[in-house]
Amino acid sequence: MAKSRNNLLGVGGQRKKLSRADAHGNGPARTADRKAAADQKQELVRKMRERAQAQPEQPQEDAS
Template sequence: MAKSRNNLLGVGGQRKKLSRAEQQGAGSARGADRKAAEDKKQELVRKMRERAEAQAATTAAEPGEQDASPAQS
């Protein structure tokens, strides 16, 4: 006889372990933690972009100022 088709034990992956709060319907704290971490990451990326833009603007302005100095002498 071939393999049993009725025994599906282990098919479909594993279920995650639920905490007591999750079992009682309080929901997951992980979702809130992930949201907070994502917000912090977005804020950090925004600050880094602003700094990079400011540095690029000052770098672009400096050569123009240096070129003007020798011409005035």
């Protein structure tokens, strides 16, 4: 007997209900998350620059 192809309930997972703004990437949570991520990146870049300036330039040894 052939398998029934009519019962596809649950196939493909579930989708989150999105508001129109969220569906277009304009939701309030998205902008806050992006701002927080940008702030973290700026802080990280600042710290890396400070460390690079604090350390004197040392020639790297070649392995060859």
